[in-house]
Amino acid sequence: MIVIMAGGRSSRMGAEKPVLRVGGVPMLLRVYREAGKVDEVLVALSRNTPRTRELCLREGLPFVETPGKGYVEDVTYLLRELGPFISVSSDLPFVKGGDFRAMKRAFDGRTSLTGVLPLKLVPGDLNPVTYRGYAVVGLNAVGGEGERFLELSNPLLALNVNTPEDLKLADRIAKLVGR
Template identity: 35%
Template sequence: MCGGRGTRLGGETEKPLVPIDGTPMFDRAAAALRESRVDTVYAVVSPNAPETAAHARERGVPTVETPGEGYVEDLECALGEVGRPVVTVAADLPLLAADHVDDAIAAARRDEAGCEDDAFDSVTVCVPAALKRRLGASADSTFECEGRELAPTGLNVVSDAPDDTVRITYDARLAVNVNRPDDAELAEDLCD
């Protein structure tokens, strides 16, 4: 998912193309996905990020065009194009690694007797909001789950399953979504 404007970051660079440790966030997320068990990587783009769409195509990543009306609306549009199950990743997650993606896929795979190999549950990977605050990362979206305040990481498995499983991780790399200049600085620091 890389069609956002990135207005909170400021500057002229589209959010997915903001470099972290010299590499655009888009390239970092795409590399993690390519190194994972994911079969095909798509860039979900919108009219809000035309340079990101061109960047993706230059790197051989097929694009899915969405209207740019918001994350949920664009996700639904993309799901209509690529189908389910699918791993979704926000491009503003620059410290994503292949093992994060593979762990989410493993958590989503149904282990019930008699299930097909391609049967998956939906999974939302979250971190404790307290971890984001302790690191100094922005925590724009949080929710309560079993008495704990959690923040979605931007890594999900979306399937046709009726329920969504919440998977909690304490990995600081997944606690940093780059939404503001301070988040970019934190991501840079964690790259070291």
């Protein structure tokens, strides 16, 4: 199962990120469509995201309510309720079905995987979170035993939309790549 994390406060953006449009399409729907090519998908909401809930109801997207206290707390809650799963941030507008397939193939259902990109693949105008020479992306597998990195190859995974400037860049990229 793939769970789209869409219950955060979006404090840096100042608006609910899942409903913001990239290339004319709400980011949540972009992520949902790609994830749905690979597995069953569930959207994780919280009281922090009423507009995202409305979008899910309008589009018929299945969702689950989380406590909404923070990312780690929500992931822990979901692991307890659902068992192991693949998680993806709703603000990764260029995630592709192939990225989910790579994560699913590598996930043994026990050891958590953190999706990363080698820094040499990160476009120069992006400023991703880095750790040990990698850009950390918002695509992960959640298990209960330890953790390891999974190198991915889609350079646009480095664009996690957190600020209005990121949103403008994502919209420009969407127009260039036609999606």
